[in-house]
Amino acid sequence: MLKQIARISLFIMLFTSQLLFAQQSVRLNNNWEFLKQDLGGIWEAVRPVGMGNPEAVPLWQKVSLPHCVNAEDAVDPDVNYYQGPAWYRTQLNISNPYQNGRTILHFEGAGQKTEVYVYTTKVATHVGGYDEWKVDITDAVAAFKKTDVYQKQFKGKVPVSIRTDNSRDLEMIPSNLSDFNVYGGIYRYLNLVYAPALSVDQLFAKAEVDAQGKLGKLSVKARFYDPAHVGGAGIKFKLVAPNGKIVRETDKKIALSDDLKLWEIEIKKPALWSTGQPLQYTLQYEVTATTGNYKGEEKIGFRHIEFVEKGPFKLNGKRVLLRGTHRHEDHAGVAAAMTEGMIRQEMQMMKDMGVNFIRLGHYQQSRIVLNLCDSLGIVVWEEIPWCRGGLGGNIYQQQAKRMLTNMVAQHYNHPAIIIWGMGNENDWPGDFPEFDKEKIRAFMKELNDLSHQLDPSRYTAIRRCDFCSDIVDVYSPSIWAGWYRGAYTDYKKASEDEFAKVKRFLHVEWGGDSHALRHSENPDKALSKIKTGGSADERAGDASLYGGAARISKDGDWSESYITNLIDWHLKEQENMPWLSGTAYWPFKDFSTPVRPDNPVPYVNQKGVVERDFTKKEAYYVFQSYWTEKPMVHIYGHTWPVRWGNEGEQKMVKVYSNCNEAEIFLNGKSYGSKKRNSQDYPAAGLRWNLPFVKGENTVKVIARKGKEMVTDEINFTYQTEKWTKPATLVLKKIDQQDDVATVEVKLLDEQGLLCLDAINWIxxxxxxxxxxxxNQGTSSGSRKVQAYNGRAVIRVKLNQGQSVVAVHAEGLKTVFTTL
Structure with a gap:
């Protein structure tokens, strides 16, 4: 029911937003051309064919926005991703309906340095890849329309050219040492906005309520855009409750001032925004002036937040265990240029997994993400991209302050946001010859003070910079039990130790990598090498796959089997930590990174519970079994086609479910029911040792939660023959859907047996x-990939023709198949 309310609320929000702004703002998605290199100058972007340009070189390609320069090369196994200038150009029909109105380009995000031109006139520059910004092109357009080329060469259209540049620059944040790509391009939506001479640039609506929910307060300020100095105006406000009823309204005359409080009201017992029932009010406003009216609206929510010192997190006076994850702006085939549909699908998948908290790593993200967090009931830690590398000079520091100021201003009204993040891993040196902890502390304090000045109502936080832990309100240390240090059974003790050191503790970033489609019959084997009982933090070099002390990140098998065990242990422990405010698993989805070329999928951080294309890994269902209410059941191993062992040996089958009881069937025979107990590890007691038969097997489960029943079923082969080392490759087509074929390669030994532990590079x-x-950055979408259980797959777009696919693995004969 609550999910339906959230979805209805989201639909109403999107519908009313389009209704109010349809005539003022339009997304410029189509009719763009793109060039992945620099030009000699702006004239090369706008000169018509025939005017000294008969060859029309360089060649531009047609694209649509949003668009990322690094859509594919970020995960190309054979190149470093492109960091440099790129150009976009289009021609616009511009006709502002307002007399003396302003024509504005509104960028929701472009990376990392951007220049904007109208014909040959540079109208703006912007530094920073993640905050929103606007460019007033009114005067440049008017000047261009007076030229001869406006009608003669451009037929009444206005040429707009945009240069983006993500070149390496040590005096910019984020650092290129960061474990994510610093992307280039116009990778968020770009809007053409028509506004009257007087408009609202930013509305600030502060909604507060006491912990008991008895008295709500709303205070409204605005920053006006008034380049013509219109002066006085009228303003109307209307506050609409979640049920659609008008709560209050006012109509007043105002003298323009950015510090003027436009409206202050109190509401008794307001409907509260919460993670379970994210009820939002709509603040509608209209500015009336002789130059034209400007309408807008903001969604707000009344909620009370508290991180108890030496204790948990409270929302509206009640403890809420923050069950979180992380999000990078990254997706297969498009990199940072995720469409609104993709973003909505991702956020809904998180909510369906049981997430009520998200840390947006490691930069300000799209307004679409924040709107969805508001409507779905997901509380947010959002941060600026001061990430790794140390501390730069004045230009560097001014950018960080500017991005913090913009982030707070642009996302101020979102009820979902509870934390402003000042940085991540600021104890990680490398970009500068000097690494001065006291200077880093001093700048961290500047940022912390600035955040509280801009927004006293929210907490500040950082992750992993111990020598700054006392500066911010909430601190998250580095705890990677069972991955970079120690065993996962060290998790609770390590957390208790870190909790004792700080005022307010929140654990963000935990987990480990898993190579999707790789499974193991003995996933915890490497734990026997691991030193336990000590620190569980990540240290320099721990992410490397070579050298140093034994650690699962280097010595483990990177199987889905291991990571589900690690997650299972963490989640069962979190249920018995009453002092815990919450945690956030790192991350929700696999993402690209330039610093991990040797991973099983090159250049991909594989810690996600879903792959880079939204394909769910087994870990997704472990979270669901602990965090969701809707009945679910999932047998581990849907992507494990061949299990192995001895004849007559009993093998464990794990079932992840939030149901009270489940009954298991092997090949049609019941092997009994078991009751769920979250503290009975693994799988909360829903595990059976079953006698598989050689060859084909079917396992089915029936689970019950009250009167509701859910089922799941898997089929697999049980291999009892013992294989030796790989001797040959076998390649064949295993599926075809329309014009897309799927091919699979298997590694077989000399006897023709599948080598189920083979991890050869394919x-x-x-x-x-x-x-x-x-170049998808997925286990089945990379031309170079480590095998999973002796096999690997990839898809081929046939283009209605004939192709030959080849597969190579070092030391083995290359094989081919014709499609």
Whole structure:
């Protein structure tokens, strides 16, 4: 029911937003051309064919926005991703309906340095890849329309050219040492906005309520855009409750001032915004002036937040265990240029997994994300991209302050936001010859003070910079039990030790990598090498796959089997930590990174519970079994086609479910029911040792929660023959859907047995009419990939023609198949 309310609320929000702004703002998605290099100058972007440009070189390609320069090369196994200038150009029909109105380009995000031109006139520059910004092109457009080329060469259209640049620059944040790509391009939506001479640039609506929910207060300020100095105006406000009823309204005359409180009201017992029932009010406003009226609206929510010192988190006076994850702006095939539909799908998947908290790593993210957090009931830690590398000079520090100021201003009204993040891993040196902890502390204090000045109502936080832990309100240390240090059984003790050191403790970033489709019959084997009982933090070099002390990140098998065990242990422990404010698993989705070229999927951080294309890993269902209420059941191993062991040996089957009781069936025979107990590890007691038969097996489970029943079923082969080392490759097509074929390679020994522990590097190639669907950053979408249980797959776009696919693995004979 609550999920339905949230979805209805989201629909109403999107519908009313389009209704109010349809005539003022339009997304400029289509009719763009793109060039992945620099130009000699702006004239090369706008000169018409025939005017000294008969060859029309360089070649531009047609694209739509949002668009990322690094859509594919971020995960290309054979190149470093492109960091440099790129150009976009289009021609716009511009006709402002307002007399003396302003024509504005509104960028929701572009990376990392941007220049904007109208014809040959540079109208703006912006530094920073993640905050929103606006460019008033009114005067430049008017000047261009007076030229001869406006009608003669451009037929009444206005040429707009945009240069983006994500070149390496040590005096910019984020650092290129960060464990994510510093992308280039216009990778969020770009809007053409028509506004009257007087408009609202930013509305600040502060909604407060006491912990008991008895008295709500709303205070409204605004920052006006008034380049013509219109002066006085009228303003109307209307506050609409979540049920659609008008709560209050006013109509007054105002003298323009950014510090003027436009409206202050009190509301007794307001409907509260919470993670379970994210009720939002709508603040509608209209500015009336002789130059035209400007309408807008903001969504707000009344909620009370408290991080108890030496205690948990409270929302509206009640403890809420923050069950969180992280989000990077990154997706297969498009990199940072995720569409609104993709973003909505991702956020809904998080909510369906049981998430009520998210840390947006490590930069300000799209307004679409924040709107969805508001409507779905997901509280937010949002931060600026001061991430790794140390501390730069004045230009560097001014950018950080500017981005913090913009982030707070632009996302001030979102009830979901509870924390402003000042930085991440600021104890990580490398960009500068000097690494001065006292200077870092001093600047961290500047940021912390600035945040409280801009917004006293929210907490500040950082992750992993112990020598700054006392500066911010909430601190998250580095605890990676069972991955970078120690065993996962060290998690609770390590957390208790860190909790004792700070005022307010919140644990963000935990988990480990898993190579999707790789499974193991003995996933915890490497734990026998691990030193336990000590620190569980990540230290310099721990992310490397080579050298140093034994650690699971280096010595483990990177199987989905291991990571589900690690997650299972963490979640069962969190249920018995009453002092815990919450945690956030790192991250929700696999993402690209330039610092991990040797991972099983090159250049991908594989710690997600879903792959880079939204394909769920087994870990997703472990979270669901602990965090959701809607009945669910999932047998581990849906992507494990061949299990192995001895004849007659009993093998464990794990079932992840939030149901009270489950009954298991093997090949049609019941092996009894078990009751769920979250403290009975693993799988909360829903595990059975079953006698698989050689060959094909079917396992089915029936689970019950009250009167509701859910089922799940898997089929697999049980291999009892013992294999030796890989001796040959076998490649064949295993599926075709329309014009897309799927091919699979298997590694077999000399007897033709599948080598189920083989992790050889596989490289796919293709010649002919088709194209490999690669550079996706997924286990089945990379032309170079480590095998999972002796196999690997990739898809091919056939283009209605004929192709030959090749597969190579070092030391083995290359094989081919014709499609």
């Amino acid at each position: 490289r796919f190639g293709l010649t002919g009419d088709g194209k490999l669907i690669d």
